[in-house]
Amino acid sequence: MNASPQHQLPIIRSAYNDLTKSERRIADYILKHTDRIMTETIPELAKHTGNANSTVSRFCKKLGFSGLQDLKYALASELSSEGDENYQDIHPEDSYQDVAAKIFQNITDGLQDTLKLLDFEAIGKAVDCLSSARRIAVYGFGNSATVCRDIETRFLRFGFVVQAYDDAHQQATSASLLTPDDAVIAVSHSGATIELMDTVRIAKASGATIIVITSHAKSDLAELADITLTGMGREVRYRSEAVASRLIHMAITDVLYTGIAMKMPDRYLNNIQKMRAVIAEKRV
Template sequence: MKKNPIVQLPILRSSYENLTNAERRIADYIMDNPHTFIKQTVSDIASSTKSSEITVSRFCKKLGFNGLQNLKIALASGIKPSNNLNYQNIETTDSYQLIAGKIFQNITDGLNDTLKLLNFADVDHAVTLLSKAKRIAAYGFGNSATICKDIETRFIRFGIPVQAYSDSHQQFTSASLLNKNDVIIAVSHTGSSTELLESVKIAKQNAAKIIAITSYSNSALSKLADITLTGMGREVHYRSEAMASRLIHIAIVDLLYTGMSIKKHTSYVKNINKMRKVIAQKRNT
């Protein structure tokens, strides 16, 4: 996908992989010509992208907009001044100070993108499901497995059994033993891992609830999940998009954790005090 750093429309990036070839031409055209696009009619856009007016209309709706005008409004609000055009790319001649500035800025931009992508009614629903769960299982591979381990380490403080699984056989076994009272948090950058999808399908057959954390809102995982929370990092040369998104996904987990600590405040505070007391005793022995 061609990327113009002045365009800040996260939904374009999170939906790109699931667009048709004709729709991708429209997305690429927007990224390369945002100012021109805003001034054009449906006919103009169809002609410029060698597509049809129906395809342009379908493209807008696939992104979640009622029509072209709504897409233009969202695009206009996300166009930044062009003085940051080269800010995202890391060069071999960059100093560590400059590299750090670029990486940190991209993390910040990714977090701001995620604020635009998140549906906070879904966040509330996810927190409610987790707070009522009898068991929580976290599934993920690779970089996503580290996020799942973080979920296991922190969510156990709510007094709910929680386990992270990064092995496909263990995921299958876990999924086969879940029921309607249990919740899976499935973490995947692309949302297309075959083994993860199979684990989720097994869990769904047993009526477990599925919360997906992914970078692509229309991914295969999203279509299986009861709730999808989408967050996407910015691409930087010498640093993969998946690595950037890992930090964004951790931030989403932080949001769920904070929501849980509020919803289960009394028991959470009680458990934290117990935990700190035991840890303090261990430090003194």
């Protein structure tokens, strides 16, 4: 993955869970000492983080940079263009107004991070794939299952054959019956759910095109994908669920939905008119 200058800090956050302990020490140091890092050499950074020189070089390349100088250039560009937003965690003594303000700000920051992380060439490929698929299977568990259900509901408006599954056995059955003419959308915050990866492997063996929406671009699930769309939320540690990421993954599906609507405007508008006419009959 080629990292453009403004992508640096979001890329560190997105890849953080996939870094080794040694690499995380480097990431933590960079995020905490952004001013100091600009004048440091590889040996100095290695010394301050308790690592070998080779670990620092490997860390830079793992994030998509050619080396430390490339990473520092990216960092300087990021800070000069907009700076890094302060992460805001929730504390037990916070008022409801504080809680709302922090959650809303973290979601906003997460959306801006995602805008920098998104591969728009991959978005285009996903739109083309979904527009021409014979059928679309959507897989996810837990919070991600709500994103999958939203995809199913919205994509039905195009007249697509689309179905969301949140049961491992149903997923496996569905995946085994897919063909090279079909597409899969797999949604996972962590990209590490074993059952979902099993399902995707079955779908891949069936020849279906795999589109993954995740918060971790270097996760095991992303490695199985033909197309990976990465979006990350700044989660508050007060809660265990990936609340912000769920909303951000929905925002990514909104981009896909709008892209498909733009690709087939006549079909979209005709279907919307039919849908509104039918729903109007059910209102008082």
